[in-house]
Amino acid sequence: MNQEAGHGAPRITLIGAGPGDPELLTIKGLRALQSADVVLYDALVSDALLALIPPDIPAWSVGKRAGAHSFRQDEINTLMVDFAYRYGHVVRLKGGDPFVFGRAQEEIEFALARGIEVQVIPGVSSAFAVPGAVNIPLTSRGVSDSFWVVTGTTKSGGVSEDLQLAAQSSATIVILMGLSKIAEIMRTFEAYGKSSTPVAVIQNGTLPDQRSVVGTVSTIADEVARAGIGSPAVIVVGDVVRFAKEADLGDLLRSAAH
Numbered sequence: 001m002n003q004e005a006g007h008g009a010p011r012i013t014l015i016g017a018g019p020g021d022p023e024l025l026t027i028k029g030l031r032a033l034q035s036a037d038v039v040l041y042d043a044l045v046s047d048a049l050l051a052l053i054p055p056d057i058p059a060w061s062v063g064k065r066a067g068a069h070s071f072r073q074d075e076i077n078t079l080m081v082d083f084a085y086r087y088g089h090v091v092r093l094k095g096g097d098p099f100v101f102g103r104a105q106e107e108i109e110f111a112l113a114r115g116i117e118v119q120v121i122p123g124v125s126s127a128f129a130v131p132g133a134v135n136i137p138l139t140s141r142g143v144s145d146s147f148w149v150v151t152g153t154t155k156s157g158g159v160s161e162d163l164q165l166a167a168q169s170s171a172t173i174v175i176l177m178g179l180s181k182i183a184e185i186m187r188t189f190e191a192y193g194k195s196s197t198p199v200a201v202i203q204n205g206t207l208p209d210q211r212s213v214v215g216t217v218s219t220i221a222d223e224v225a226r227a228g229i230g231s232p233a234v235i236v237v238g239d240v241v242r243f244a245k246e247a248d249l250g251d252l253l254r255s256a257a258h
Contacts, residue, residue: 008037008088008089009088009117010081010084010085010088010090010116010117011084011088011089011090011116011117011118011119012080012081012084012089012090012091012092012107012111012116012117012118012119013032013036013089013090013091013092013118013119013120013121014092014094014098014104014107014108014118014119014120014121015029015032015033015091015092015093015094015098015121015123016029016094016095016096016097016098016102016121016122016123016124016125017029017041017042017044017045017046017049017093017094017095017096017123018049018095018096018123018124018126018129018206019095019096019124019125019126019129019130019133019205019206020044020046020048020049020095020126020204020205020206020207021046021048021206021207022046022048022049022051022052024124024129024206025049025052025123026121026122026123026124028121029121029123030052032091032119032121033052033053033091033093034052034053034054035089036053036054036057036089036090036091037057037087037088037089037090038057038058038059038060038083038086038087038089038090038091039053039057039058039059039060039090039091039093040059040060040062040076040079040080040083040090040091040092040093041059041060041061041062041063041092041093041094042062042063042093042094042095043061043063043070043095044063044095044096044232045063045093045094045095046207048207049093058087060079062075062076062079073103073106076107077106077107077110077111080092080107080110080111081110081111081114081116084111084116085116092107094123095123095126096123096124096125096126096127097122097123097124097125098120098122098123099120099122100125100127100149100176101151101176101177104120108120125149126176126205126206126232126234127149127174127176127234128174129205129206130202130205130206130234131174131200131202131205131234131236131240133202133205133206133210134200134202134205134210134212134244134245135243135244135245136200136236136240136241136243136244137240137243138172138174138236138240139172139240140240140243143239143240144170144171144172144238144239144240145170145171146169146171146172147171147172147173147174147238148162148166148169148171148172148173148174149174149176150162150163150166150173150174150175150176150178151175151176151177151178152175152176152177152178152179152180152181152182152185152235153177153178153180153181159178159181159184159185159188163175163185163188163189164188167188167189167191167192167194168192171238172236172237172238172240173235173236173237173238174234174235174236174237175234175235175236175237176234176235177232178235179201179224179229179230179231179232179233179235180231182201182220182221182224182235183221185235186199186217186218186220186221189217189237190217190218194217194237195216195217195218196216196217196218197216197217197237197238197239198214198215198216198237198238198239198241198242199214199215199216199217199220199235199236199237199241200212200213200214200235200236200241200244201213201214201220201223201224201229201233201234201235201236202233202234202236203229203230203231203232203233204232204233205233205234211227211229212244213226213227213229214241214244217237220235
């Protein structure tokens, strides 16, 4: 594809946009975003973050969510490279961190194979920022010495087999992209005697419309349905959930402790 006049050499920057709050975008990420010639952004990038894109810069939504893909991954790869040759500097704005369930490596390999320079700017992952937004520490001395981050839905659409291992651990378990399968996921934990383990589900974490519910492995699916919690949401399983901010979670937190 011929490059348009006035643009520099083709290059791509993958930016981790963070969990949603625009103030959690890194300074380096903001500088790169504002130097873009074109932006391709994901579905999980908030409107407040999109407002940081200079108004004269073309911005395209290439968002993907479970069951609702506006572009296939191979189409995104091709568009990204085509735009780099046409416009110059392409910013690929990805929710959270590009390397945490973001398929960044596929995009990098595709671009490098076509001779295009790629830079990655890490982002604040929702895996730890969203629990932190409701005062849930992933580790706490004497409570949890480690944490797992697991996808709730695999490429095939099933539940990750790693959850079988996670459910046997004493670590804090953070599950991304798992809300649609929360009942099935919780049955995995119940099978390993974790019925009374506290669970939190946080929707739109770090954003003004953030909502949270707390329950136990045996009750959380009902709590989510009762509260009308939807995606995107982060699920946290473990005793650290007891530290959750009572001002946000109220009676649900207290009931989970009994």
